[in-house]
Amino acid sequence: MHRQIAGALTGRVTKWVVLVAWLLIVAGASGFAQKLSDVQDNQASSWLPASAESTKALEKLAPFSDENDITTLVVYHRSGGLTASDYRDIGQQATKIAALDGVVTQDGKPAVLAPTNQASGTKLGLVSADGTVATTTVTFNYGSEGWNKMPDTADALRAIASIDGVTVHLAGPGGQAADAAEVFGGIDGTLLYAALGVVIVILLFTYRSPLLWALPIFCAVVALFTSEAIIYFLAKYAGLTVNGQSQAILSVLVIGAGTDYALLLVARYREELRNHEDRHEAMGFALHRASPALIASASTVAIGMLCLLFAEMNSTAGLGPVLAIGVIVTLLVMITLLPALLVIVGRWIFWPRRPSFGSDEPTTHGLWARVGARIAPRPRKVWIGTALALAAACLGLLTLNTGNIPTDDQYTKTVDSVTGQKLLDSHGLSDTSTPIQVVANADAADAVVTALRSVNGLGTVEDSVPAVGGVKYLSVTQDLDPASNAAADQVKAVRTAVHAVPDADALVGGSAAIYLDTSVASERDNKVIIPIVLIVVMLILMMLLRALLAPLLLIATVVLSFGAALGLSSLIFTQVYGFDMADSGFPLFVFVFLVALGIDYNIFLMTRVREETQRVGTRQGSLVALASTGGVITSAGLVLAATFAVLGTIPLVFLAEIGTAIALGVILDTMIVRAVLVTALNLDLGSRIWWPSRLDRPHTAELEDVA
Numbered sequence: 001m002h003r004q005i006a007g008a009l010t011g012r013v014t015k016w017v018v019l020v021a022w023l024l025i026v027a028g029a030s031g032f033a034q035k036l037s038d039v040q041d042n043q044a045s046s047w048l049p050a051s052a053e054s055t056k057a058l059e060k061l062a063p064f065s066d067e068n069d070i071t072t073l074v075v076y077h078r079s080g081g082l083t084a085s086d087y088r089d090i091g092q093q094a095t096k097i098a099a100l101d102g103v104v105t106q107d108g109k110p111a112v113l114a115p116t117n118q119a120s121g122t123k124l125g126l127v128s129a130d131g132t133v134a135t136t137t138v139t140f141n142y143g144s145e146g147w148n149k150m151p152d153t154a155d156a157l158r159a160i161a162s163i164d165g166v167t168v169h170l171a172g173p174g175g176q177a178a179d180a181a182e183v184f185g186g187i188d189g190t191l192l193y194a195a196l197g198v199v200i201v202i203l204l205f206t207y208r209s210p211l212l213w214a215l216p217i218f219c220a221v222v223a224l225f226t227s228e229a230i231i232y233f234l235a236k237y238a239g240l241t242v243n244g245q246s247q248a249i250l251s252v253l254v255i256g257a258g259t260d261y262a263l264l265l266v267a268r269y270r271e272e273l274r275n276h277e278d279r280h281e282a283m284g285f286a287l288h289r290a291s292p293a294l295i296a297s298a299s300t301v302a303i304g305m306l307c308l309l310f311a312e313m314n315s316t317a318g319l320g321p322v323l324a325i326g327v328i329v330t331l332l333v334m335i336t337l338l339p340a341l342l343v344i345v346g347r348w349i350f351w352p353r354r355p356s357f358g359s360d361e362p363t364t365h366g367l368w369a370r371v372g373a374r375i376a377p378r379p380r381k382v383w384i385g386t387a388l389a390l391a392a393a394c395l396g397l398l399t400l401n402t403g404n405i406p407t408d409d410q411y412t413k414t415v416d417s418v419t420g421q422k423l424l425d426s427h428g429l430s431d432t433s434t435p436i437q438v439v440a441n442a443d444a445a446d447a448v449v450t451a452l453r454s455v456n457g458l459g460t461v462e463d464s465v466p467a468v469g470g471v472k473y474l475s476v477t478q479d480l481d482p483a484s485n486a487a488a489d490q491v492k493a494v495r496t497a498v499h500a501v502p503d504a505d506a507l508v509g510g511s512a513a514i515y516l517d518t519s520v521a522s523e524r525d526n527k528v529i530i531p532i533v534l535i536v537v538m539l540i541l542m543m544l545l546r547a548l549l550a551p552l553l554l555i556a557t558v559v560l561s562f563g564a565a566l567g568l569s570s571l572i573f574t575q576v577y578g579f580d581m582a583d584s585g586f587p588l589f590v591f592v593f594l595v596a597l598g599i600d601y602n603i604f605l606m607t608r609v610r611e612e613t614q615r616v617g618t619r620q621g622s623l624v625a626l627a628s629t630g631g632v633i634t635s636a637g638l639v640l641a642a643t644f645a646v647l648g649t650i651p652l653v654f655l656a657e658i659g660t661a662i663a664l665g666v667i668l669d670t671m672i673v674r675a676v677l678v679t680a681l682n683l684d685l686g687s688r689i690w691w692p693s694r695l696d697r698p699h700t701a702e703l704e705d706v707a
Contacts (some may be wrong), residue, residue, distance in 0.1 A: 166549045
């Protein structure tokens with residue numbers, strides 16, 4: 001940022017203008033930010049690309065099956081066996097359930113199937129062989145609001161289905177939707193308060209001031225509310241896909257990255273307060289010198305996130321703009337509002353350690369100065385040893401298993417739908433509410449049915465639904481978890497069989513097909529987006545550092561750190577958490593975050609190295625940069641790691657895995673890669689690190705000074 005612009009933002013009058021402007025913005029944004037959860041789209045089918053077969057099948061399935069239908073199983077269990085009185089009560093309850101809002105009608109009657117006929121006692125629904133478990137099946141349809149309304153519907157069902165001595169669970173798609181919606185329902189508030197609490201504790205230790213932490217936290221909240229308001233309008237009016245996961249990650253990213261930027265700016269401001277008596281002048285210099293690193297860092301993260309637009313998965317592609325908006329807004333807040341607040345309150349905000357004019361700068365003889373002094377005598381041995389240790393950690397990748405996480409393994413706590421499903425499975429009752437759905441040309445329907453019946457392991461093929469518009473609907477009973485590998489294998493076999501039927505134009509859809517197509521699209525995104533992110537970040541570093549060798553080495557260190565973090569995380573998942581596998585999109589999410597965020601710390605360090613190189617040469621400049629930025633970068637890493645670790649408070653395996661891997665990767669980046677590996681490389685290579693730039697040619701004599 002130009003010195004005059006930096007000074008103008010924090011002038012004696014403009015500081016108040018900046019403060020009032022942001023207060024007006026956040027006052028208007030806060031109301032819309034609270035509505036962001038209302039425009040979430042958490043239906044897995046909407047996350048898929050238009051090219052996916054299950055997506056194409058949905059269009060042809062419309063006349064036969066409404067994609068908004070939510071089949072729900074009310075599971076009754078009495079350990080000693082359900083009694084005749086229980087069945088009467090269940091039948092009466094089925095009548096009450098049929099009267100609930102949103103129940104679908106079939107042939108003019110509510111789509112509710114009780115386990116027995118009240119009059120004759122004949123079995124109609126699912127009853128276990130030992131008579132201890134029975135189910136009532138009901139289908140709801142709330143249109144696009146199904147996700148938001150299922151928790152209230154679940155409460156209504158539980159209120160109706162109450163029998164003394166009988167336990168009741170909700171299973172099937174309806175039960176799963178209710179549990180998932182409930183988990184995501186409070187995700188914004190839970191994560192926000194947890195992340196803020198963790199960050200406040202870290203800032204108290206970092207600043208050693210009971211007051212200073214309040215300014216970065218306030219600015220981070222302003223950035224979050226403003227970002228969420230912008231994203232709300234884009235989701236509502238521009239078709240941006242936002243789901244519970246993206247909103248959760250947005251919260252922790254804005255809080256974490258915002259605090260990181262604040263730490264860097266405050267540290268530079270504290271330095272300048274020792275050199276300038278006027279705090280406005282000190283902030284002008286601090287902002288002028290810190291803003292290039294802040295802008296470069298935020299730009300790298302934002303552009304890295306926008307690379308997700310190349311994803312086939314709509315949910316992944318939507319995540320890119322969501323997070324890019326969050327980062328850019330956070331940057332704007334931290335280089336305008338935070339400086340204004342700091343100069344408004346004055347030096348007393350640093351109490352009890354106020355940086356007075358002319359006082360000593362403690363970073364010149366602190367911990368990281370001593371670390372640099374230990375590395376300097378033998379930098380080559382240090383970086384080789386560190387690289388080998390990280391490479392050894394990468395071996396944990398051999399234990400990483402990715403794919404669709406089975407339904408009963410998707411949560412870190414026991415949820416009602418999983419309990420109900422396990423109860424059905426253990427009593428020999430199959431949940432057939434998620435069949436494989438096939439649509440084909442009516443003229444070839446008989447051949448398609450024959451092909452389906454030739455596939456081993458399939459259930460009953462239902463072909464009684466009349467054709468509509470020359471399209472025939474067929475359903476195949478599937479008693480497997482649609483998220484399981486076994487269900488995916490069945491879908492693959494079905495597709496192979498029906499695609500071989502001439503002129504059938506058969507398409508295979510249904511829940512299992514959606515899960516399969518999600519996995520396929522995620523694997524494709526991993527292969528395409530990871531190279532794109534590497535190339536983009538490399539180009540940014542080349543422009544920032546005006547060199548070729550340094551960016552290549554920095555990218556290599558971050559990739560090595562990513563592999564080590566993923567390897568160690570995999571071991572933690574299997575040996576500590578007891579997770580059998582990770583979601584198919586897990587590697588991509590972790591990679592994008594660790595490369596974009598991990599390179600941040602290298603940018604913070606290397607921009608300072610470049611600045612000091614022009615004064616004292618590369619080797620000495622590297623030691624000065626490590627000493628001056630070590631504390632703030634370490635604190636920033638702890639903040640970001642802690643905020644992402646907070647994702648573990650949400651009882652979803654996917655988020656717990658992402659939070660763990662990113663937190664671990666950030667710690668490796670700040671403590672090992674940036675402090676040890678990069679510094680050792682700088683000291684070993686000296687001025688050659690800037691090749692082909694001539695930045696350090698006046699100091700090439702230092703190559704002989706340090707052996």
